[in-house]
Amino acid sequence: MIADIEDVLETVINRRVELRTEMNIVNDLGLDSIAVMNFCMALEDKFDISIPLHDMASVVTVDDLAKTIETLRSNA
Numbered sequence: 001m002i003a004d005i006e007d008v009l010e011t012v013i014n015r016r017v018e019l020r021t022e023m024n025i026v027n028d029l030g031l032d033s034i035a036v037m038n039f040c041m042a043l044e045d046k047f048d049i050s051i052p053l054h055d056m057a058s059v060v061t062v063d064d065l066a067k068t069i070e071t072l073r074s075n076a
Contacts, residue, residue: 001066001069001070002019002021002062004047005019005043005062005066006018006019008039008042009029011042012035012039012042013029013035020062021061021062021066022061023061023062025059025065040056047072047073048073048076049069051069055068055072
């Protein structure tokens with residue numbers, strides 16, 4: 001899952017990244033609000049899910065994101 005998230009992020013920001021589960025998505029990766037929205041849309045496309053805003057508000061780390069995606073996929 002982390003590798004898939006990493007691939008999506010690299011496509012969105014056009015640079016190589018190495019994600020770790022404890023990384024803060026905004027602070028550690030330096031994403032602005034537009035990049036975060038583009039990242040969310042790309043994740044939705046990749047995993048064929050819809051990420052509700054209230055779910056995204058609770059996502060802070062890469063691990064949070066992976067768990068949210070897994071939950072949304074299992075509920076689909």
